[in-house]
Amino acid sequence: MTASDSATPLHFEPPGPGTWEQDPVHFPRPMTHYWQEMHPPAFKKGTGEFARFYGMLIDGIQVAYVNGFGYNQKLPAPEADIPERFKRAEQVYAQKLWREQLKDWDEKHKPSTIATHRKLQAVDPGSLSDEELATYLTRCRDHHAAMIAQHMRFTAAAVLPTGDFLVHAAEWTGLPHSELLGLMRGSAEVSSGGSEEMARLKRAFANDASARKILETDRDPAKVLERLRAHGGEAGAAIEAYLDLVGNRLIDGFDIAEPTALELPDALLRAIRGAVVDDAPASDVEESTAEIRAQVPAKHAQEFDALLAEARLTYRLRDERGVYSDIWAAGLMRRAALAAGRRALDRGRIDARQQMLEAGLGEMCALVMGRDGPSADELAKRAQYRAAYTAKDAPPVLGPPPPLPPDLSKLPPAVARLMRATLVSLGHIFGSSKAENKETVLYGLAASKGLYEGPARRVSGPPEFGRIAKGDVLITESTTEAFNILLPLLGGIVTDNGGLLSHAAIVSREYGIPGVVGTREATEKIADGMLVRVDGDAGEVTVLG
Template identity: 30%
Template sequence: MELVAPLNAFGRADLAVAGGKGANLGELVRNGFPVPGGFVVTTHAYEPAVQGRDPRACPEPSEDVRQAIIGAYARLGGGPVAVRSSATAEDLPGAAFAGQQDTYLNVVGERALLDAVRRCWGSLWTERAVAYRARLGIDDAGVRIAVVVQSMVEAEVAGVMFTADPVTGDRAHLVIDASSGLGEAVVSGLVTPDHYVLDGRGRIAFTPGRREVVIRAAAGGGVVRERGEQARARRQAGGEAGERGGRLPDDVVAELGRLGREVAAHFGRPQDIEWAYAGGRLHLLQARPMTALPPPPVGTLNPIQRRLATVLLEYLPERPYPIDMSTWIPYGPVGLMRNVLSSFGVRRAFENFLQEEDEVVYRLLPSAPKPGPKALVAPFLVAAKAARYDPARWTGDRRFRDYLAAIEALRARDLRAMPWAELLRVPRQALALVSPVADLRVDYLPGTGLALLRLLVAVRLLGRRELFAELLHGARTRTTDTNRALERLAEVARRTGALEPGPPPAEFADALAAFLDEYGHRETASPILVTPPTWEDAPEVVLDLVKVLAAGSPAPEGPGAAEARPGPGERRAAEVRPGPQGSPAREEPDGALERLLAHPLLRRSKGGRARITRWVEAARAGVAFREDSHFSFMMPQPVLRRSLLELGRRLRDAGVLTAPEDVFHLRLEELEEIGDVATLRGAEAERLRETVGRRALKREELSGVRLIDPAAVFPPAETGDALLTGAPAGGGTATGPVKVIAKPAEFGRLAPGDVLVCPYTNPSWTPLFQHAAAVVVDTGGAASHAAIVAREYGIPAVMGTGTGTSVLADGQLVTVNGDAGTVRDAAPGAGAAPGAGAGRAARAGTVTGTVTGTVTGTVTGTVTGTVTGTVTGTVTGAS
């Protein structure tokens, strides 16, 4: 219960008494680092001072505290000191609190020292400090403050040192910013500092600063600011050496680097260190963990790693939680892909691609898959499975029927009525259900792959390679079913006025409930995470999609437009409606197939035409299997998520968690260790609270840090005058205003004719494509779901741009070329090149160039160039 104690009385474990700054400095002193002498006014001195008082009023220290401070000051020598706040919630991994509490430099005399301590106490409650804690979820009630008092160093040069590059994350580089005078000029951003970078071999790269301001100690206490030229004139008038306050000698930089690396090694993580140089000596004034540090550069990824990273980035729009890492990531679609590849002899695919720091995911680094012994017989396995398992008939497999029945049984259970022990078993039960679908993928994907390969070879030999993608568009899938069901729901909303203010009409409410019952397990953000809500959990996402669709022209009536929903006994039982030869049924004219069959080599060969038709239908069935098995694979996810949130709700009611969603910061095995929530008390409850708080803090720290540098995945390409380049995903060219949609909650912002720019996509985004002029995505490739659906809708798509959402801004007029993979400025005078494009129903804006094909509905705006083909509806503007 000491009120005041010397720095060397504390170590890193004394956070609660000495605060973050005091604990870290004491640790450095104990281990022989050059730290100015000083003492700590502990939190035991602060607590009685604020007892029963408003802490924001900077309370006066009690008499015993005053005497303890004065005595320690006398033992320190009674000269000028630096007085620094040291809160119990600062200088921590995940919470630097940089500049949130006050520091006072060149404090002289007992009266000034006591006043500085009082003001440091009060700074714990400034508006900025309270707001910072609130953002990090730190409870004000648990925060205390100590004060560090150190002998003042009259620095000639001072600044900040990072023991890792704060921009690139390179742990081999040490970065130093320095300027003349006290380091306050550097840390407060008043100067452009000298910049030093030391690499792992000790080489120094130097960039001179400008020394706009110099802060120095004033006679009698406090500091003064001088303009740079004033400081230089004063030094010259005083006869000071020209080098004084200038560039640090290389040997001093090297010594500073050595100290920095030793401090980082001692604390076991990169450090943010304040330092001063005076009288030929270096002094360390503060050390804290670097926060928001990017993961280390990944170096050069091989083509396979880049391809895997492209897929994974598309699936990871947000950082996984610990509960994701222990449930849906290892057992869901990623686990499925790993199991499929391993069944054919490919090892290490999708293993350990997410790395954790402080028990929170901080880095994505795909491993390089390796062939195992089983790969030698993989061709025979593929051929055998392709011969036995036809993707067109996969829904008739008994395993799939049993899977649907098991899903229905689990969905029907009342989670809220379950006792704790029974509820704890539900997550594992939901995860166990996905295994049959993984087995189905292992069995039926070989047939899919061979059907696609066979068709590709055929169209190449016939010289019709350009038709390949279009030939695959004819497959009816559960994604197209979903989008058509959304169109029908939008039509109900339009007809009943459901989008007007007030309670929705009963007809629309019933239609929405039926839609969610059938399609509600669709993911909103990612298929490989359990933490984001599904459509069923977040119906507002569906309502936003309905608003977008209802804002356009009514959906055209045609075959299948009013297709009846499956009855209760048929729900989800028919993933693909069989057509000829068991292939997915078509509901539109088959133009691509007709053009292929018109080839001279096929025109006169009835057998050849029949064979090609079968091959096309088989390839379409394979595409449908890929889409529909994914649709089915996601069915257990909502049950899993709801069971976890029910566990979180009970932990909240027991006082362990603040909100049910806090359970996401725990791992499944940690939940399973809780014997009975009703008796959860004491140390076990506190341990869980501390774990959740620590991981939440780390997650918040990393909120602005990328999982991987996009440049490592999407290497910069020659762009010419393009704003962006990416993977060309087809669809021609279109021009329109940018609309950046960052997440599903923003779906309602998209207007017809906008260029949709987004960080990622998944099937739940594809209804937006009906009204977008084009789509530009940070992640993904030409084979991603978004690219496939964009081609089906005939809109240009550019995938894997890496930085589209940060480079482009709302309202910016751009031209998207889906064939070249470019996005160019289309503002007047920007010189956007015209090109071929495709019109669609209800697209407002400008279409530049030649529009070929069929335009159905209303095209508003200006159409320049040549319109060929069939135009049904109204063309408004010039043509």
């Protein structure tokens, strides 16, 4: 029985003409009013930019929210633009256009984005006047929207080379995409929690026995983190730098309703302990690459090497564009909203500071400035509604059935190649298994190799991450790239939603822990504490008792 079993049935109408498809991978629950206002124009802007940059036959994707659930609709490219799109598509593979975007990301967008995050992070919102706080809320919202657009702008660069590699390598070898994607392991450091700050942290703790002793102290986690920050020396500086990098990021999800790392000190501290020990299994990617390459016909061997190199080159963008863009920006917006909530609480306008997270930006500013705004009861009802429903309560499609994919044989070769790679990649982001599950065996997608048995930890969201113990098997609807901070604690991961290129799949592959995604029903069929076997080779999850 789910939380939604006792909720009132919802009525759904298409938000406009045409077909609208639900996105349960990224939005497994209803989103806040703030998110529903901020997200659509930024998302449309970013997807439109990558579609035009790569000469795609879509003009981006628009999103609309129905009862808080996100629905996407692909926008066709204007008829007048098609000839120019065809010309641009001819350049994509000939000139490797994703390299241009990767260079732009590494040299311009990523460093400038981090600088802006830190500039906003340096502001203490609690010290601002009412008017200044309202202005700061707006600044954080504008930055968050810009980061959503940036996240989407780099989507194609992250997935096109991977999709193209999968199409060709599967044709040459007959191997499933799940096995081919194993060759990506090690090319996305960020997906396994890697950063310069984490590397520095590991070195510092390896050389400081007293810091390690503090880290293992069985005391209040928040106080342990403070002791480490005040420890002095390289270890203290390293922990400070690491928390400055990850502390205000969301732990999972995209909405400001989700907590940041510093709000979950117990989970954060245990994850740091796991990361410092660094007992992840060794990668066998070189051996696997050689085995798969041996199955490629000789005439395609060089092309295989080239395609694999391009896929590995940009693969990290799949998670980097989120971790360094909107995941951090969302956490800063949450911090500002909670500061506004504390002020409204002190003045008796709301009943808890977290209620401010249920308000739209204009409502937040009104409550801070003492003008009309939603009541505490109204905000409480919004929170109760979002907790009562999941994506399983919403229909997968609104409007007419999705149209059939375009007949690629009728397109120019370069355009067909581009569209084929795009369709394969999107299918692996959003597609779940279609196999019929049994009572004690669930059939998902083989995201990450390995076999593991352990206790199931049924978690519906970040507020419950504190229950995760070392060696647990996470059972959840879906995860985002931000979840990489907590992966050192897990023995395996199982999700309801998402495919082989979903964030949960990528992160589990990078950590080298068994992962099965897209089971559709794991959160319904696997109770908390059950003993389960995760078979990441076969894509199966077995309930043992």
